[in-house]
Amino acid sequence: MSTSSPPSRRFGLPFRARLATTVGGAAGRASRLAGRGDGSVIGGVIGLRLKPDLLSLLARGRQVILVTGTNGKTTTTRLITAALGALGQQIASNAFGANMEAGLVAALAKAPDATLAVLEVDEKYMPAMLTATGARVVVLLNLSRDQMDRAAEIWMLARRWRAALAGAPGCRVIANADDPLVAWAAGQARQVTWVAAGQRWHDDSWCCPNCGSHLRRDGEDWYCGECPNRRPPVRWMLAGDEVIDPTGRSRPLDLALPGRANRSNAVVALAVAEVFGITASQAMGAVAQVRSVAGRYTQVERHGCALRLLLAKNPAGWLEALDILVPPPAPVLLAVNAQTPDGKDTSWLWDVDYRRLRGRPVFVAGERKLDLAVRLEADEVAFRMAGSVDEAIAMARSPSMEVIANYTAFQQIRAALGRVG
């Protein structure tokens, strides 16, 4: 944001809000200059301190799209932004994953003239952010166990989502019909676009969120044997490598991003684009071209070894990441930390099935590599411990290596490689 920008929406704000975004923006620049992150959050924090309802003021008069769920928020936010590019308008977005209130404030303050905003929001804060922004669209991707030492339990989250969406009749919900918890959370919303976006991780949805009975699954379909809760009829569908649009037309999803999870995110982006009158064929090109998101999926050359960086933060994310590994014999480096943003509890490692890594070179790194080592030992996966990425590269002597890391371990690796992507 520039304080000397031409007359813009920001001047429609009350004085204190203008001051808050100006001071916040200056702090953000100072923070960037000091080399601390991209500077967006600190600006938002200071702005909110001066003006607690700043987010509502900044969101006023804009069409806001909120994107939430356990996994895929950052990528889907990026894909939606790409899809909406067809409108030719400026779009505000917290593209680097700062998804709490300060991050949303910073994203809107930075783009005062944008009439559209695509904002990823932390699962726990979605209801409050929905109220504050009066969002036009809310996207619900999935819900599964994640950082239980600091996040709310997921049945609880689903209940809060359900209540919030029931109380927002003007909001259109784009929801994954294949995730029973998500479907239940969107179940009382007035306007819903159901998307068959798939669900790879079933271990948090064996039971009906409505009545607690065991859910029955029959291929793609799921239903409760005891109450009327069942998978709703879908408008958009991911079918293998293809998307089926509301007219029934099927077309290939040739994405630059790898994996089933990203095809799923792309279909959701197409469903959001439809709300704004953009057809699948208009949106597809831009969506297909997105190739790296905040450093994720980036290919990096390091000492003659082509590294591919994959971020996975929880069991469902690890399952998706293991799915997209290139086949053996390419070595795999796993790195795990347990700092506050990662969750200080490494218990989740035991929810991931590592057995498919048997028979290929595996390296473990990160501040909690011993936890990982004990986990792999129990799954009878042979591995070696590495003190760093470079050490793993030296030991592997391979032209390429896949890297899967959780949040702060991923950031450390990016920093070591020179903040690539």
Next chain:
Amino acid sequence: MSEGEYRSGPAYRGPSAVRLVWVYPDLLSTYGDRGNLLVLARRARLRGFGVQIAEVNSDQRVPVDGDIYLLGGGEDLPQILAARRLAAGGGLAAAAARGAVIFAVCAGYQIVGTEFGGVEGEPVAGLGLLDIRSGRGERRGVGEIVADVDPALGAGRLTGFENHQGVTRRGPGAKPLATVVTGVGNGDGTEGAYGDRVVGTYLHGPALVRNPGLADMLLGWVAGSLPPVDPAQEGLVQQLRAERLAAQGAPA
């Protein structure tokens, strides 16, 4: 995780194998609870025992002929449902009556007691297999916990992670499993409880991973005296244990 030997179904037979029953992973498995099953299976195999595993979902009957039954953690609603179904089915109580070992963590620990706190903190009937009553405390206990096991059990010092809001009181039929060094536990300076062969703890999820002594105690109750594990097979676990205990300023 639906492939391979992890889900081997409820049917098993074989005289020389340790029979492990994971009770209701569909309701009681919030964070790595599978770890306890994997650790018991591994430590039994390292002793040359066969292992048979049954994972029993809440729409299936709990077999009565298992050796060790595992109950994991869960949110309020699944916890209440699990207690109701286990009481109705009767399989776990029958197994306990014939002397099977039960190891229950977190929500499972509360379920095996006589009473626990429901969604609004209201009392909900437990299975009454362990003489404890649990209610809801003032604040959530979240973080690393270290506790020294009752010396009579010979299982050493516990290291784990707790994440609960429960407060648990013992009746005369239960003893504290351990004394808290750092952390919250039952809320009165003790951690967990045991009575006969039912053991419960607030160390959540994969509680046995960093506590091979506790895992061996349970296996020993089933198999008698255990041969020692080859030190080469135990180096990493001991390193992890030492690292975590040192991080809490409470060396092993």
